[in-house]
Amino acid sequence: MSNGLVNTRDQQFVLFEQLGIEKLFATEKFKDFSKDDVLMMQNEAEKMAINVILPTYTEGDKEGCHLKDGNVSIPKSYKDAFAKFKEGGWMCPTKSPDVGGQGMPVVMATAYLELFSAANIAFCMYGGLTIGAAGLIEKFGTEEQKNKYMYKMFSGEWGGTMCLTEPGAGSDVGALKTTAKRLPDGTFSISGTKCFISAGDHDLTPNIIHPVLARIEGDPPGTGGISIFIVPKYKVKEDGSLGKLNDVHTGNVEHKMGIKGNATCTLNFGDDGKCIGELLGKEKEGMKVMFHMMNEARLEVGMQGLGHGTAAYEHAVQYAKERIQSVPVWEMKNPDAKSVAIIQHPDVRRDLMWMKSYVEGIRAMNYFAAYCMDMAESSSSKEDHDKWHGFVELLTPLCKAFSSDRGFDVCNKAIDVYGGYGFCQEYPVEQYLRDCKIAAIYEGTNGIQSLDLVGRKLGQRKGANMMAMMGLIGATIAKAKAIEDLKKYAVKLEEAFNCVVELTMTLAGLGKSANFLVPILYASPFLDIFGDLLMGYFLMDAASIAEEKLGAIYQEAGAEESKGKQRGLIRTNADVAYYAGKVASAKFFATEILPTIKGRCEVIKAGDKIALEIADESFTII
Numbered sequence: 001m002s003n004g005l006v007n008t009r010d011q012q013f014v015l016f017e018q019l020g021i022e023k024l025f026a027t028e029k030f031k032d033f034s035k036d037d038v039l040m041m042q043n044e045a046e047k048m049a050i051n052v053i054l055p056t057y058t059e060g061d062k063e064g065c066h067l068k069d070g071n072v073s074i075p076k077s078y079k080d081a082f083a084k085f086k087e088g089g090w091m092c093p094t095k096s097p098d099v100g101g102q103g104m105p106v107v108m109a110t111a112y113l114e115l116f117s118a119a120n121i122a123f124c125m126y127g128g129l130t131i132g133a134a135g136l137i138e139k140f141g142t143e144e145q146k147n148k149y150m151y152k153m154f155s156g157e158w159g160g161t162m163c164l165t166e167p168g169a170g171s172d173v174g175a176l177k178t179t180a181k182r183l184p185d186g187t188f189s190i191s192g193t194k195c196f197i198s199a200g201d202h203d204l205t206p207n208i209i210h211p212v213l214a215r216i217e218g219d220p221p222g223t224g225g226i227s228i229f230i231v232p233k234y235k236v237k238e239d240g241s242l243g244k245l246n247d248v249h250t251g252n253v254e255h256k257m258g259i260k261g262n263a264t265c266t267l268n269f270g271d272d273g274k275c276i277g278e279l280l281g282k283e284k285e286g287m288k289v290m291f292h293m294m295n296e297a298r299l300e301v302g303m304q305g306l307g308h309g310t311a312a313y314e315h316a317v318q319y320a321k322e323r324i325q326s327v328p329v330w331e332m333k334n335p336d337a338k339s340v341a342i343i344q345h346p347d348v349r350r351d352l353m354w355m356k357s358y359v360e361g362i363r364a365m366n367y368f369a370a371y372c373m374d375m376a377e378s379s380s381s382k383e384d385h386d387k388w389h390g391f392v393e394l395l396t397p398l399c400k401a402f403s404s405d406r407g408f409d410v411c412n413k414a415i416d417v418y419g420g421y422g423f424c425q426e427y428p429v430e431q432y433l434r435d436c437k438i439a440a441i442y443e444g445t446n447g448i449q450s451l452d453l454v455g456r457k458l459g460q461r462k463g464a465n466m467m468a469m470m471g472l473i474g475a476t477i478a479k480a481k482a483i484e485d486l487k488k489y490a491v492k493l494e495e496a497f498n499c500v501v502e503l504t505m506t507l508a509g510l511g512k513s514a515n516f517l518v519p520i521l522y523a524s525p526f527l528d529i530f531g532d533l534l535m536g537y538f539l540m541d542a543a544s545i546a547e548e549k550l551g552a553i554y555q556e557a558g559a560e561e562s563k564g565k566q567r568g569l570i571r572t573n574a575d576v577a578y579y580a581g582k583v584a585s586a587k588f589f590a591t592e593i594l595p596t597i598k599g600r601c602e603v604i605k606a607g608d609k610i611a612l613e614i615a616d617e618s619f620t621i622i
């Protein structure tokens with residue numbers, strides 16, 4: 001069930017067989033949903049992704065965005081696609097029906113988002129940022145602000161952005177220079193420049209609502225002094241109609257390596273001293289408010305990594321089955337040997353296996369994080385809520401950074417599978433690679449995510465979130481060790497697990513020692529190691545389920561004792577082929593990747609500080 005972008009069979013496996021999301025439908029919050037609804041909407045989402053969004057992919061990349069006479073134009077094809085996307089009810093499916101949504105579990109919407117992300121993230125970002133910004137007004141806005149802005153944003157009538165970054169304030173948001181001056185009527189005069197603002201200006205909607213971080217004059221420096229303001233591109237009159245331009249001007253549209261269909265803008269606020277902003281939430285709580293949007297956005301960026309990875313993998317498999325090149329290595333000396341499809345060559349198979357296992361592991365991790373959000377929201381006790389929310393907190397930097405980095409690596413390998421054709425624009429894989437790269441950078445670079453993991457998330461709730469995650473992994477190891485076919489692979493997972501536990505304890509003990517910089521220095525490799533352990537866990541969990549399903553099918557077909565019959569079934573029974581593939585992913589990962597964890601942990605534990613100690617002057621010869 002591949003549509004060339006996403007394996008919808010694997011989506012269903014994760015949703016129903018691995019996570020068992022039907023449990024959600026037994027809760028009060030999600031009682032109106034059923035498995036049939038999930039499947040029906042998956043079908044609709046697939047049609048939207050393939051028939052409406054995908055055709056904008058290459059075209060949008062070629063056309064790009066342009067600034068002319070102060071106005072920004074985006075790819076023409078996006079307009080019709082956006083209208084259909086809105087009509088289809090895809091703007092805010094997880095939001096309550098009161099604001100125009102469907103109250104859908106996040107995990108359902110996440111599966112559909114995978115399809116949309118695989119089709120074109122540059123397009124999806126226009127809607128995604130709008131809903132994120134509207135969500136801030138929903139949570140922190142006054143009734144008046146909700147009536148004025150929020151509903152029109154949730155419906156997609158107006159657009160939205162997030163305005164944090166400035167030329168001198170990227171990772172260090174607290175260094176921002178944008179100011180807010182109190183006006184007698186309670187509003188604020190906003191003045192400053194924001195750069196790299198996604199969907200910052202465009203001709204898709206008649207108005208754009210910017211949540212802007214700024215410092216009220218006199219407030220303290222750093223993040224603690226930042227407030228957030230609603231700044232519409234066009235002022236909104238009492239009756240809801242549009243007034244004058246709010247002194248928000250686009251200074252530049254970036255020329256980028258990827259997501260060219262999304263307008264990344266420099267926005268100048270208040271050049272003429274006439275830009276009016278309304279305080280959103282409380283003064284000096286701007287970062288707290290913005291983090292509400294950023295945490296959700298980080299999970300969505302993780303899905304962008306997955307979206308590109310899955311599309312690149314599906315394309316690579318298809319290509320490898322069709323491209324005929326070279327005789328098999330074992331027939332090299334046979335002058336009559338025929339060239340075969342490249343999928344027959346061991347090196348290509350290994351690459352495909354690598355891509356398959358990461359794509360499946362990343363899918364399971366991201367869906368699990370989304371499922372935890374739903375479980376937290378629908379739980380009846382504080383204890384349950386905290387447990388599920390704890391998983392989300394712990395996994396957010398991993399979903400964001402690990403999915404985007406490995407998603408990029410999968411795109412890279414896809415280009416290798418295509419050979420020279422992969423480097424050329426006739427095939428989409430080079431665009432996947434270019435478009436995917438940004439996911440490692442925005443919403444806090446992956447370097448910053450690793451610091452968040454090591455510096456904050458590991459120790460959160462006195463380590464209870466981490467312990468709960470380790471508890472899940474431990475249980476899966478025990479389950480898989482009891483399955484004969486998985487036993488030796490489960491032992492590899494156990495070895496990796498023990499190494500990571502030991503390393504985590506070592507790092508935790510360094511906080512107040514002379515080696516306190518070691519966890520910071522090695523935060524990125526630690527995130528990679530932890531991510532690989534999680535991949536091993538999700539894949540092993542999936543494999544143990546698949547083994548049970550295979551056992552039942554073999555029993556029914558009288559093939560339990562015959563490997564030959566089992567191999568025959570792979571060719572005639574799609575379920576057998578699929579489940580055998582799941583088992584293969586876990587075995588491959590346990591054999592190829594998990595054993596490297598031990599050595600990588602040793603490197604960090606050794607705590608070498610060469611990178612810190614080398615003089616700046618020694619990095620290059622002047």
Ligand SMILES: Cc1cc2nc3c(=O)[nH]c(=O)nc-3n(C[C@H](O)[C@H](O)[C@H](O)COP(=O)(O)OP(=O)(O)OC[C@H]3O[C@@H](n4cnc5c(N)ncnc54)[C@H](O)[C@@H]3O)c2cc1C
Pocket residue numbers: 161162163164165169170171172195196197198199256264438441442443444445446447448451
């Ligand atoms: C296409 C695109 C779209 C974007 N969309 C938006 C948007 O919609 N809204 C918005 O507000 N911003 C947006 N951004 C900005 C983006 O979030 C920033 O580029 C990013 O946060 C990094 O900031 P910077 O570019 O200034 O890099 P810097 O902060 O200068 O970082 C450069 C390098 O130094 C590292 N570094 C910095 N500080 C530390 C530290 N303390 N410890 C360790 N390493 C550190 C970083 O990890 C990075 O590797 C976008 C950027 C791009 C390119």
